[in-house]
Amino acid sequence: MSKVILETRGLTKRYGGVHALEDANFVLHEGEHVAVVGDNGAGKSTFVRQITAVEQRTSGQIFFDGREVNYAGPLEARESGMETVFQNLALADDLDVPSNLYLGRELIKFNLGPFSILDRKAMRERTQAALDRTAVRIPNLSNPIRNMSGGQRQCVAIARAAAFASKLIIMDEPTAALGVQETGQVENIIRGLKERGVPLILVSHNLRQVFDLVDRIVVFRRGRIVASLRADETDGNDIVSYITGVKGQSDVAYV
Amino acid sequence: MSKVILETRGLTKRYGGVHALEDANFVLHEGEHVAVVGDNGAGKSTFVRQITAVEQRTSGQIFFDGREVNYAGPLEARESGMETVFQNLALADDLDVPSNLYLGRELIKFNLGPFSILDRKAMRERTQAALDRTAVRIPNLSNPIRNMSGGQRQCVAIARAAAFASKLIIMDEPTAALGVQETGQVENIIRGLKERGVPLILVSHNLRQVFDLVDRIVVFRRGRIVASLRADETDGNDIVSYITGVKGQSDVAYV
Amino acid sequence: ENVGVSMALFDDNFLTVLRNGMTDYAATLDGVNVQVEDAGNDVGKQLDQVKNFIASGVDAIVVNPVDTSATQAISDAAAAANVPLVYVNREPVNVDTLPDSQAYVASNDIESGTLQTKEVCRLLKEAGKTEANILVIMGELSNQAAVVRTKDIHDVIATDECSFMKIVDEQTSNWQRDQAANLMTNWLSSGVQFDAVIANNDESAVGAIQSMKAAGVGMEDVVVAGIDATQDALAAMAAGDLDVTVFQDAAGQGQGALDAALKLAKGEAVEQKVYIPFQLVTPDNMQDFMAKN
């Protein structure tokens, strides 16, 4: 089997008395697309937030790209090549599309520390190029994000991740609020990533989508990983019975 | 055919230059369940907001329960027997479940105008009864909504609508953020409403769900109603071609 | 003539009397228009008001300085525009170098605290005290009158004949009656022993009296002193509660300042320093001041 790109060992997160994530052992190989499913509150978003260092884990280890990592924050995770589309869109409403795409890694003309001069022209051009690649049409890039439809906003967030991801991309329910067309579009972007060989973790409630897109399905239940199954060796009913707890030993060895 | 419960004629809504809803002619019969579909920004939520008087329409007429109505606000719509689950959950995070269920129509012990004494006990008991009917389990009704999971919150919103609806219930994407189980649960509530004969307008992007649940499907595109089809006389591909504009004359006579 | 007046602040009783003295007097004169502005105790705002007056082409300006050390800038602005200027009530630092077109009408603040404290000293001696504890209620700490008057108290106590007096505590009431009342109750609850209360203004003295009476302190055993001779203070004096206050002829100052300004506007010569003295008010002579403030 190909090289492991991401691995977690005993990853655990508690919020006060809430055990949101317990002893998660998870593996992702190079080029692999994995779906994470489970019902509301199963710990999927919590899992994502620990990997991306948006929050600090209670315990456990994370290995990324061959070495153990202890990111202090999401910036470090991004800098090491991991991009994320968060469940609650992480866009700044009052900024325009290029500023959002390059938020936290602005292109600059002169380096003057925090007062470095922005290279707005370059950012706009490259943004246009990145959006073109994802087939998203946005009439005016200079409009603040506030005035855009849910579908457009989601596409900007995904385009941002797709444009910068070098080693791993994580999407938390990217199509939850999208219409039929927009969903199709996002799914196309994901297929494009597969072709480019970028590994992906996709959190989704949509089993049809999951079976369409990914190689492997990992099921969360009550904060624990209860199953990890190859998409072509299982079916919807099987997954649902893991999700609902009809099936499922509480600890599964990771693949 | 049975009595018409809701009818709109030439319903139109513009936001500045945005024609969010144009000349919508829509009919709903007693006991009928209708789905409203269309892509992001097609005007579905706008349509719902005009009917429920959350916003004031630009032009057009609305007939409800046999007479033309011009509600000044959502309270009047509710008082006339119309209940709505809005797309952005309309719950007050800091209040407990009974207070949310009875928000705007609190049960009172003594009438002292605005300072009427709340009958908290009666509200709690009836809330429990309403939730029992919908099979939603919430451990502690006195906890503020803030601490509940997305699924629980959505169930409270739906339970509220189901408990009070007498003549019409409208749900705007009630299952968008829900897991497989919770979705099933909401669908069960909807089937229960069908049995009780309560008419329903369901806004959804989930075509599988739509075909499972409703009698008729109305398709919105770019602010206009482009199709109104009986669920048993059409199929998913047909609907999608209306949604995407492959098929569809711009004005359809209402059924 | 148009005369522009910039007052340090409006919501001060004493300055209100001064201001009214000026406007009432103006009303009796033909063709004299007085425009009064409130500097809100803000030095910068006052300087701007003077400049606004100049821009509007007034014939003379009267300034009641917020900060007496900031007057050089005001004098310069007026002199440059050739508009006559009169300072009232508070002595400007540059009083000795004022140009011919400027004058000063006031009383000397150092007198007030000194008169007040000396009288307290006399009363305590008269009562046969050889040791006396003093509580001091200061005005707002950022205000110069409070600073000067408090310093006067210390200076008098530093003299030989009053050295039997000892300040046990010194707190601020921000000129406010309410805060002075609370302050006194707090002192009383701490069991502080005292023979006299010296307040920087009458409002604070009256507040202290209210609390002492509420707590059942015998007012004949305590010497209470304020400054300003306000109506409320004189009423308290008539009731035997307040022992000392100091009268400053506010209306007289206002009138004098306006007179000087009008003369300067007409090009007449005026006395450059006009002092209107403070007067000590005690139960013996209080009748003379009843209708004045």
Next chain:
Amino acid sequence: MAVSAVSARTDSQSRPVRPPEMNVFIGLLVIALVFEALGWLFIGQSFVFNLQRLQIIILQVSIVGIIAIGVTQVIITGGIDLSSGSIVGATAMIAMSFAQSSDYARAVYPALTDLPVIVPILVALVIGGLAGSINGALIAYTKIPPFIATLGMMVAARGVAKWYTKGQPVSFPTESYAWIGAGLNPVIIFLVLALLFHLALKYTVYGNHTYAIGSNQQAARVSGIRVERHLVMVYAIAGMLAGIAALVLSSKNVTAQAGMGMMYELDAIAMAVIGGVSLAGGRGSVVGTALGMLIFGVIISGFTFLRIDAYYQEMIKGVIIVAAVVADVARQQRRAKAV
């Protein structure tokens, strides 16, 4: 289909939640005990066990406390009220001018002296209520930020106070008026009003709607709450409470002055926030605010008790305001994190 909606395991479900007011109460106790200890150490007497001191601790803050009851409700709706101090000034001047005794020769309205005490009381309620309603109407109907609407009212009402008698103080009230704020009456008036509005917030429709608006104004609106009307009511009540504070203050001082109540609004807001009322709206209680108020009272009395130099007091007060809120925020975070 039996479903458990809570999927994550939790082991704190049955543990009773400590109300935030409890934290404020503990803070109050700690501060009082510090003064008690320092008292024995430096002054040689007890700070707390002194009836006179306990009275003044409450008395000196009860008037701002009355304002804080209204401010609490405004903050719960997600708003803020910067105008209460100025409303106190304007209302005190106007109300007092209808309460003057004929003994005084220079009354504002010489023809209207010795009026029954109900007249100035009604005047105060009407003026305060009116000013508050204007605040509320501006905020509810023109949608301008509460900060700006009440800032404008703060400036304008102070202007009214100065203009009314051209800066002249108004004094020599009738005896019945002077009685309102005499002795411990301010404390009693505060307690009655605090109880009243505590009950109104906890047990009436008014309270439910107030919390709902602060929690999610949109939700309140689509649930059929008349949000605009309710906001006007809340601000009007806050204005009326400022009017009552003006009555009590001017009566206690037996005088009304244009500068009265200056900065009271900030103290009132600080009391509420220290008492756990969230500036984001939706959370807080009158009990919390009352405890926050007592913290203020203890600090002021403690300073005089220890005879701390007046020049240090403001610095220390600033630090304590911040420290109290920092402690509260930290406690809440710790509770959320580690229970």
Next chain:
Amino acid sequence: MAVSAVSARTDSQSRPVRPPEMNVFIGLLVIALVFEALGWLFIGQSFVFNLQRLQIIILQVSIVGIIAIGVTQVIITGGIDLSSGSIVGATAMIAMSFAQSSDYARAVYPALTDLPVIVPILVALVIGGLAGSINGALIAYTKIPPFIATLGMMVAARGVAKWYTKGQPVSFPTESYAWIGAGLNPVIIFLVLALLFHLALKYTVYGNHTYAIGSNQQAARVSGIRVERHLVMVYAIAGMLAGIAALVLSSKNVTAQAGMGMMYELDAIAMAVIGGVSLAGGRGSVVGTALGMLIFGVIISGFTFLRIDAYYQEMIKGVIIVAAVVADVARQQRRAKAV
């Protein structure tokens, strides 16, 4: 699959959006024209065409304007700064004490007179920056509301100002110090700083991050912006600008007083909000604030020009603050509704 992401038809797509600053500018013109008309009517002279008046219009607000530049940035991050006026007071006292001339016998530090002017300038920048950093650190790291953190600083810094020389004003600066605020220098200093921070907000990473934090702090954080560090920087800059204002003010007045700068914070906030800076964060500009500042200047000069009784001025000022914001909000709503 070619998809149009905008499904609703729109007919306003190509119409250029009028920047909000334009509205403020129109408001400024309208107010100035009203005074011009009233001037000819009642006074018989022009309001605007008077060089002296134009100078004072800008001069009298430029010092608060310097503060407002910092306050604008704070508000854009979604915060508020109530402490700037007190920081002006404290900084002016301390800086001036290092700028005294040896001609004056009672200097605060008799051994440190006639220092080069750079010393008090550095002192002011350090003190202001320090106070601002404390604000920022409290807000960023302890997560207490900006309103409370800066309220505490407001009280504490005013305490420092009063304590520093026990209320005694500090005066008699060296000539080089007195030069800083002489003549039209305050205007020049304001213009330079305004231009600098206008550019910083529009064209640098600093500006982008400031808007991003105010727009969606969570998004800024997950995008890798060091939100805490940035907030400290913004508040520190606001503090430094207050320090510069203190320099200019004390130099202009050739004195420093403990009460200096009182209420300046509210004027600065009002200027920013009138200039279109949103209290919700994320929106606004230095240009807008400068226009809001000019509105203030025109109003103050206009009042004196028309010889409006001082008693009415505050009332009218309160009304104008509210009216300006109401007009702005209404214009924005109209644009959103009916274009």
